[in-house]
Amino acid sequence: MAAELHQELRAPLRDLCKRFPGEYWRRVDEARGYPEEFVRALTEAGWLAALIPEEYGGSGLNITEASVILEEVNRSGGNSAACHAQMYIMGTLLRHGSEEQKRRYLPKIARGELRLQSFAVTEPTTGSDTLKLKTTAVRHGDQYVVNGQKVWTSRVQHSDLLLLLARTTPLDQVKKRSEGLSVFLVDLRHAVGSGLSVRPIHNMMNHETNEVFFDDLRVPAENLIGEEGRGFRYILDGMNAERILIAAECIGDGYWFIERATSYAKTRVVFDRPIGQNQGIQFPIARAYVNVEAANLMRYRAASLFDAGEPCGGEANMAKLLAADASWEAANVALQTHGGFGFAAEYDIERKFRETRLYQVAPISTNLILGYIGEHVLGLPRSY
DSSP states (O other): OOOOSSSHHHHHHHHHHHOOOOHHHHHHHHHTTOHHHHHHHHTTTTGTTTTTGGTTTOOOHHHHHHHHHHHHHTTTTTTTTGHHHHHHHHHHHHHHOOOOHHHHHHHHHHHHHSOEEEEEEOOOTTTOOGGGOEEEEEEEETEEEEEEEEEEEEEEEGGGGGEEEEEEEEEEGOSSTTSSEEEEEEEEHHHHHTTTEEOOOOOSSOOOOOEEEEEEEEEEEGGGSSSBBBBBHHHHHHHHHHHHHHHHHHHHHHHHHHHHHHHHHHHOEEEEEEEEGGGHHHHHHHHHHHHHHHHHHHHHHHHHHHTTOOOOHHHHHHHHHHHHHHHHHHHHHHHHHHHGGGGGGGGHHHHHHHHHHHGTSSSSSSSHHHHHIIITOOOOOOOO
């Protein structure tokens, strides 16, 4: 493998992840449970507070270093999707919240007293067409009254705070479609059962995600983040960070699959020779490795631009696309290399296979990324 960057982060992370081997993740997966012990250990070690500035109790790391953290979790055989959202969700609060909001919430998030793990944007009837979302927040005195529905809202049952995007001005009353949306911080400890209800969605992998229903939920006006009507801009502001961090997770998965496939191909003997000697096995593993390495370079390119405050929409989206494709290719290679054993739960291949497949679809599908590149990078007519 090529020389790795940021060894000062990787070494302690690997030591922590060794405490949670494949057996641990299999138990959680089989029970369709939440990796509470792992998330607590990661929080207590300060890793989930990486992007919170030191003045609010965090580590003050940059997006490059944060991406290494999530990469290492997945490279260890774990699944950072259980807690990754806290890193990119808090950016909205950090960049657009008031000083009072930041001092009220960020230190507690950094200490692990509060979890900001959930993000409610997608709706069942509008999907990726976010500007047409129908959930409304109507101002009544010192409160907003929220009504509507969200779907694929993950980690609600294991979070204290929810970031909500809702329409505060009807679509037919705004000059631009991107106007009239606002962001709120919802305290789930008080909201659930008091205007907010949750219906879990049983899905392909062990991923805690839900439908969320708002029925006259009252949110204090002080929980509005930034200015009313500018919420879509605030959400977009965090999308590049999200793309880069998810790309890093995919790269971690990709390396894990390649390492497993390589190890098995060296030791599995059939017809009196290790199967890795056969080009039909060796070449697909080698190509998968090449593609993960290339995606990794784009991840670092996008992250370096983000950290420098430079425009990086194209690079962040390309990093996510390349990494998701590379991890999925590596997953198929690992499964094929293991043959029948790849389907056996004890090898962990089938679990990780299911987990990494998600990133062809979420948090943004590969087709939407191609549409973005076509329009905003190549200057082609808008396709959607």
